[in-house]
Amino acid sequence: MHFVFAGIGSIIVFILRIIESTQKVGDILSWVFKIIPSYCLTESIIYDSGKLAFTVTRPDLKRDSDWHVDLQGGNVLVLCIHFAFWNLILIAIELGAFKWTKSFYGMLDKNQIPRKEIEELNLDEDVLEEEQRLANMSEKDKKNMKIRV
Numbered sequence: 001m002h003f004v005f006a007g008i009g010s011i012i013v014f015i016l017r018i019i020e021s022t023q024k025v026g027d028i029l030s031w032v033f034k035i036i037p038s039y040c041l042t043e044s045i046i047y048d049s050g051k052l053a054f055t056v057t058r059p060d061l062k063r064d065s066d067w068h069v070d071l072q073g074g075n076v077l078v079l080c081i082h083f084a085f086w087n088l089i090l091i092a093i094e095l096g097a098f099k100w101t102k103s104f105y106g107m108l109d110k111n112q113i114p115r116k117e118i119e120e121l122n123l124d125e126d127v128l129e130e131e132q133r134l135a136n137m138s139e140k141d142k143k144n145m146k147i148r149v
Helices: 002-018 021-035 038-047 051-057 072-095 100-106 125-136 139-142
Strands: none
Touching: 002 021, 002 038, 002 051, 021 038, 021 072, 038 051, 038 072
């Protein structure tokens, strides 16, 4: 997702914003893709590297500062919003605000798998013998038993 939107998407949007017939589509896609933080970073780098071509073909976007919302300022603003939003989500998770999702997930039908009884399992004979041996062993022997690897 990051490669497609940040790597390829930012290049495509930059090209769309330069071509006269697709400028409006490029401007709209630029704001739609800002949902992904890596796109904001990559778009800023691409804008900075192609600033001369961009300002020549788009004189309507020529501003006094690169920090204008239509240029790199929009990316910085959206990244700050991402920072605040995801930190609030993290704090909510740490405080346990989303514990209800665990019970909701458990109510789904696909999670209601009936438990198999021991008789229904196809256990190997060696496993059954080892279980029987451990069941017959005293607690003192279990504590003194060393694990063999």
